[in-house]
Amino acid sequence: MRTSSDNAIEAIQLAKSFGSTLALDGVSFTVPRGSVFGVIGPNGAGKTTIMRALLDLIRLTSGRATLLGTDSRNAGPELRRRIGFLPGELNLKGRVTGRRLLRHYANISGPVRSGRVDELAERFGLDLDRTVRTLSKGNKQKLGIVQAFMHQPDLLVLDEPTSGLDPLMQQEFLALVSEARAAGQTVFLSSHVVSEIQQAADEVAILRDGRIITVAGVEALRDTAIRHLRLSATDLTSADLEGRLANLAGMDELDCRPTETGAEATAVFSGAITPFVQAIATLSLIDLVIEEPDLEEAVLRLYSAPEARS
Numbered sequence: 001m002r003t004s005s006d007n008a009i010e011a012i013q014l015a016k017s018f019g020s021t022l023a024l025d026g027v028s029f030t031v032p033r034g035s036v037f038g039v040i041g042p043n044g045a046g047k048t049t050i051m052r053a054l055l056d057l058i059r060l061t062s063g064r065a066t067l068l069g070t071d072s073r074n075a076g077p078e079l080r081r082r083i084g085f086l087p088g089e090l091n092l093k094g095r096v097t098g099r100r101l102l103r104h105y106a107n108i109s110g111p112v113r114s115g116r117v118d119e120l121a122e123r124f125g126l127d128l129d130r131t132v133r134t135l136s137k138g139n140k141q142k143l144g145i146v147q148a149f150m151h152q153p154d155l156l157v158l159d160e161p162t163s164g165l166d167p168l169m170q171q172e173f174l175a176l177v178s179e180a181r182a183a184g185q186t187v188f189l190s191s192h193v194v195s196e197i198q199q200a201a202d203e204v205a206i207l208r209d210g211r212i213i214t215v216a217g218v219e220a221l222r223d224t225a226i227r228h229l230r231l232s233a234t235d236l237t238s239a240d241l242e243g244r245l246a247n248l249a250g251m252d253e254l255d256c257r258p259t260e261t262g263a264e265a266t267a268v269f270s271g272a273i274t275p276f277v278q279a280i281a282t283l284s285l286i287d288l289v290i291e292e293p294d295l296e297e298a299v300l301r302l303y304s305a306p307e308a309r310s
Helices: 047-054 098-109 116-123 137-149 167-182 194-200 218-223 238-245 273-280 295-304
Strands: 007-018 021-032 036-040 062-067 083-086 155-159 186-191 203-208 211-217 227-234 251-258 262-269 284-290
Touching (some): 007 047, 021 036, 021 186, 047 062, 047 155, 047 186, 083 137, 137 167, 167 186
Parallel strands (some): 155 186
Antiparallel strands (some): 203 211, 227 262
């Protein structure tokens, strides 16, 4: 059984209002230590508000949160040194070089292992001797990533971390996240890119209009994600084949047709795969094609589904 000491983040009924606008509406979740937890949702869903509230950059209207066992409202320098933060709106300006700016952040965040900054900069192809104001958006984002990771914090809070990065650098970032998890660090990241969360996270919260629709493991989401399937079998009628498949949970748009030797079916399937395999186990299959689960399509369905409110 998981205890509170096993969690890097505990968020309990977080609520935040900006005037008459309710940005967070009773958001609760926990993030186990040494895991990668993703929050995904469209722009305006509340992802950035959650992160800023966790770090006490904005005060909650109600609810409470703990980070690494400490109430976020009591987050002093000691706790902040154990956290790496990459904001979604990274505003880096000035005539200083990237190297000098990182030296300034190191004085705030605590010790950085010798050579660590150069190692990270080399991985991302970042020239630390250029002035910050001459850097492109992508290179500024790389500088922000180096800043967040360089002191190897216990907890990383990353808001849209791959914004502005090309696909190669996105993969490098995901490798860095995997290494952090292997080292026992906890990563809490937000994104509106489903594939990014799918590759990086152990668990994911799907957020809409300031409320969490669901929290699930990525594999659990994959099990219920959308699959397009097609199969052909011999020695049965299309009615028999429909009888095998029609009552399976998540079987939609089922179309069964006769063939010269039996029957064939196409469908959109969002159910667990094991009952499907059991249903077709005794068929004499000629052809079976099951597309890779489309997690993005499943998430978009959750976004558009009517929301149940208590």
